[in-house]
Amino acid sequence: MLFSRFKRQLPTPDEALPGRSERPFSVPARHAVLGNPIEGPYPEHLEVAVFAEGCFWGAEKAFWTIPGVFATAVGYIAGVTPHPTYEEVCSGQTGHTEAVQVVFDPSVVTYEELLRAFWEGHDPTQGFKQGNDVGTQYRSGIYYTSEAQRVAAQETRSAFEPKLRENGYGEITTEIVPTTEFYFAEDYHQQYLHKVPGGYCGIGGTGVSCPVGVARTDES
Numbered sequence: 001m002l003f004s005r006f007k008r009q010l011p012t013p014d015e016a017l018p019g020r021s022e023r024p025f026s027v028p029a030r031h032a033v034l035g036n037p038i039e040g041p042y043p044e045h046l047e048v049a050v051f052a053e054g055c056f057w058g059a060e061k062a063f064w065t066i067p068g069v070f071a072t073a074v075g076y077i078a079g080v081t082p083h084p085t086y087e088e089v090c091s092g093q094t095g096h097t098e099a100v101q102v103v104f105d106p107s108v109v110t111y112e113e114l115l116r117a118f119w120e121g122h123d124p125t126q127g128f129k130q131g132n133d134v135g136t137q138y139r140s141g142i143y144y145t146s147e148a149q150r151v152a153a154q155e156t157r158s159a160f161e162p163k164l165r166e167n168g169y170g171e172i173t174t175e176i177v178p179t180t181e182f183y184f185a186e187d188y189h190q191q192y193l194h195k196v197p198g199g200y201c202g203i204g205g206t207g208v209s210c211p212v213g214v215a216r217t218d219e220s
Contacts (some may be wrong), residue, residue, distance in 0.1 A: 007092040007135040008128060016080035017093045023083050027073075027184045032191040033064055036071045039184065042103050046070050049102045049114055049149065050077060050179050052141035053122035054130025056098040057192040058201030062121050063100055064191070068108030073101045074192070075184045077143055078177065086186055089137050097139045101182050111149055112212050115156045118142065119210040122203045124174040125164060133202045140172075143179040150176065160210045167208050 031038055042048075053059045056074040064072045076089050079096030089096045102114060122130055124140045144150040153176045161172050184190075193199050 010095050010136055011080065011093050013080050015093065016095055017084070017088050017091070019081035019088075019094070020083045023184070024085065025186050028187055028190055031064070031071045031073075033194050034069070034071055036103075038071055038073045038190065040103075042070065045105065045107070046103050047106050047111070048145055049104065049111060050099055050143040050145070050182060051102065051114075051118045052077065052097040052099040052139065052143070053118060053124070053203055054098070054138045054140070055133055055200070055202040056100055056185070056189070057199060058203045059098075059121065060100045060191065061193045061201070062117060063102045063114070066104075066109055066114070066117060068105045069102055070105060071103040072191075073184055074189050075099055075101060075182050076137075077182050078141060078175070078180055082181075083183055086189065090135065092136050096137060096183070097141055098137050098185075099141065099143065099182065111152055112156065115142075115152060116210050116212040119156060119160050119212070120205050120208070123169070123206050124160075124172045125170045127173045131202050131204060138202075140174040142174060142176045143182075144176065145179050150178075156210060156212050159212065160208075163208050163211060164206065167206065169206060169208070 060072045076096035077099040079094045081094035084094040128136045130138045142153045
């Protein structure tokens with residue numbers, strides 16, 4: 001019963017697992033598809049975005065295929081337990097959600113374009129689940145790294161929610177909060193669907209187009 005309860009509600013700091021002071025596993029140095037550093041350091045002109053939309057395997061693949069994305073990585077964010085493992089996150093007792101960190105070149109792909117991929121890539125109305133995947137670690141989230149990202153996330157949510165309602169969906173449950181420490185997931189999770197092309201992918205879009213106005217600063 002305890003495990004079941006934590007799959008349906010977030011633990012308090014007193015209830016969360018204690019975690020550890022250091023990461024208990026290694027992470028690949030380079031992206032298996034793009035060949036760039038996963039953890040950095042990144043070139044100064046690049047920006048970082050973090051999204052959660054259910055199982056992070058499929059979400060990561062969707063982002064690494066976008067031109068202008070320098071690197072992606074899967075991991076855990078918005079929880080309590082420091083340096084969690086996948087098994088701990090899946091217990092529901094760390095408070096984290098499965099997330100994707102996206103390092104991108106804003107002169108090639110805008111943050112608004114990434115937001116469009118995020119909103120259209122999953123169903124953001126399901127709360128602590130995504131499709132058949134149930135648990136707090138599958139909640140939808142945008143973890144902004146700047147005020148400009150916060151504003152863009154809120155504006156696109158406001159634009160997309162009426163379109164969802166028109167198509168029979170409910171209220172958006174996506175959390176839009178400042179980024180916290182992103183804990184990289186284990187080696188075998190990174191670029192999983194490249195390593196296992198026929199692997200499970202539990203996310204799916206709503207079929208509704210997000211009316212995001214894409215603003216560019218370049219003249220090309």
